[in-house]
Amino acid sequence: MVPNQIEMLPFFPNLTGEEKDYLRKNMRTLEFQVGDLIYTPAKGSLGMVLVLKGGVRAYLTSEEGKKATIFRLREGEFCMLTMSCAMSQITFDVEVEASEDCSLLLLPTDVFAKVEQENIYVKNFSLELMMERMSSLVEGVQQMMFLNLEQRLASYLLDESSQRKSDTLHLTQEEIAENIGSAREAVSRTLKRMKEKELISVGRGCIHLLDKKDLYALLQ
Structure with a gap:
């Protein structure tokens, strides 16, 4: 199963034969149920993951226990689940949990680091991924600072509708x-x-979007 999934990596065509064999031998799949904690800094580094099925979310937790999502990952998206999501300059702790039952393809930290050091294409992928996550973080902060609650809620509902390709959302x-x-x-x-x-x-546990045009208008 894993040998075929390795071809889903963007940098796969630029790997040497030896690097491909090395990744095939060391990659594995992980299964999680909704609500499972996938990553926390206390558990140490996990590695680079690709969401094969389902979805995950990364969040911060306040001293009062309040959680704030900073980004979400869906099928086909990647993240580096290492200390502070591979951004060593960031001092806060990010945790990641399964927002749906999910299947992840894992490339352990030490394995990814070895190939990254040897292959410039893998290095570039790592840097681009880090910038994407930083951009998601900045976008989240901007929404918190510059959008009121109604706008943030409208943005979230519209995004979920787009991702799920449905105007009916099963959300609590x-x-x-x-x-x-x-x-x-x-x-x-x-x-x-x-x-x-x-x-x-x-x-009950369900929201149906009736007027998406006016919901978008709230964001103007």
């Missing part, structure tokens, strides 16, 4: 709150206002 208010860095009570009040404006309809 607690899940939404953690993903946009807010309190569940505040999310509940905002959803109620959106419902009154006929932008959405709300059921």
